[in-house]
Amino acid sequence: MTEPTEREGLTYEGAGVSIAAQDRALVEVKRLARTTFTPGVLSEIGSFGGLFTLEPDNPSGTVLVASADGVGTKLKVAQMAGVHGTVGEDLVNHCVNDILVQGARPLFFLDYFASGHLEPGVAVQVIEGLARGCRANGCALLGGETAEMPGFYQPGEYDLAGFIVGSCRRDRLLRREGVAVGDLLVALPSSGLHTNGYSLARRVFFERLGLATESEVAGLGRTVVDVLLAVHRSYLAAVAPLLDEGLVTSAAHITGGGIPDNLPRALPAGVGAEILLDSWDEPALFRLLREAGRIPEDDMRRTFNLGVGMILVVAPARLGAVLERLVPHGPGWVIGRCVAGAGVRFVGERRA
């Protein structure tokens, strides 16, 4: 990890996360995974969730949608602050969203909790968060593994990963192939950083700004721990009614890589996206990170969700119904549209 000087801007790669190396490994991982595929597999690795069916010949059969995820270095903030009750909910909600963008509702969840020396009190707080998240999403906590690995984790540290399985009728799966040029992009607000960009955000808060977990963040009126541990929002309640009515064509969960890396995963070849920067109010947290960390705009966009936790791709004729159904669940912003091309183009200026 290269330590930038005080004058330099912080970047995600500088904070020690090499997205390019991850991408190179992912190509090989996809190739290896393909060698294992059986007739039940309906997806490629790299989708938000993997698709598997027990009825390969049934076009309206049940498809299982599965995803694995971790909490990342948001855990470090929880461990610094001694607050262990929310990271489980973060993880469940993250996993729920990953399969929701394929059209699936959660069935069950399993966790992996690893530490050097098991502190039962901490483990129970973490599992309480998992259980709360599972109950809120109608998802059974079906099992898990609690690993004690002496000498592997620092005292007081632990890692937490989760695995979710949901289901969807095969003819109800969200498919990027159904997206057309002219379709609209409806953004659902995030509740904060969700679970991405913490290596960079921690450097800004704890190194650049020199704050402690209990410090109040200037301009936000909340403490660092409240800001950084805000629970990753589950979009199940907002989006499930839309799926029931077939109102959504495709969807993207905005996680690591931000809008530029995640939205294209919801679009077919030949279709790109144009995002209007003045179409939503970026939360003050992101402005603070940008300015205090002197973070280049491209790094901001590829590291943080910028206030947008999920993007729904909606045909113009269905937009009214979508926005109406979303009302009880908070706002939905039309932030752009699908265009001929590839990738994501940001247009205009952010609102001041």
Add this chain to the structure above:
Amino acid sequence: MTEPTEREGLTYEGAGVSIAAQDRALVEVKRLARTTFTPGVLSEIGSFGGLFTLEPDNPSGTVLVASADGVGTKLKVAQMAGVHGTVGEDLVNHCVNDILVQGARPLFFLDYFASGHLEPGVAVQVIEGLARGCRANGCALLGGETAEMPGFYQPGEYDLAGFIVGSCRRDRLLRREGVAVGDLLVALPSSGLHTNGYSLARRVFFERLGLATESEVAGLGRTVVDVLLAVHRSYLAAVAPLLDEGLVTSAAHITGGGIPDNLPRALPAGVGAEILLDSWDEPALFRLLREAGRIPEDDMRRTFNLGVGMILVVAPARLGAVLERLVPHGPGWVIGRCVAGAGVRFVGERRA
């Protein structure tokens, strides 16, 4: 962690793993998990795998059987030796066995690979092992998460966890309720330590005996790395034909906690097990660990598999057929029987 003096015997608790603390936390985890259960859940946490059905009212419907597991500190040996190609296979086979003892065959697997700084070459070796294990078990590697967490793991270290989903017809599930006093216990040989007891085994090999990974182990004719990284055996090929014919009543995967903790999970209330110590040849590796580590017998039994990786519970009338079907897959040893009572009683003396 208390450092025992050279004179003292090594124990699993002394090596830093507190099974009692794990047990206390597990009680609370079970209670919390129960608060999340939906009508599809057919099992309690604490089974080898969790059971979930999409058809709660269908007595012969498909049941999904899911399990999460890690590799534990066997990873430390792989990392010391720079051998990363086998731990993935260990993990897949461990997970396959965990659902096999419920009667299920694997459908798909997802992994969680976490390191401080991603070394693509190492990650790809690990995934190669996962893919090899998946192919050998007819199980699709459906997805996974590669997490890069700066400052969380030591340079060169990583953690690896896995998640498997298999299926079984509900009326074909292995159920401990079907076990009767007088049923016989058929042991299937392990290939080594499998994935348990590594905190203790590493202390014996690297501290007590002062060996290096490439040292030859006296009396075994193999190097430390060959002995300690022997791949956890998958019992799918041996056991699946027995399941097809309904020859097995119940089964236990012998993992952490050894025979005393795992076999009772396959037995109903009121039924215990009597194990005849002279009924199999304990592999020399375990004798070496016992003697070099001066490990008390109870710790040996609760830490290591002692050469027995899986135990099948078989009705006497089916024993002949079971042993015959096992022949092409290596030996099966009748090591004892079910008795009235509870827990496991070891009888007689080990073969010299």
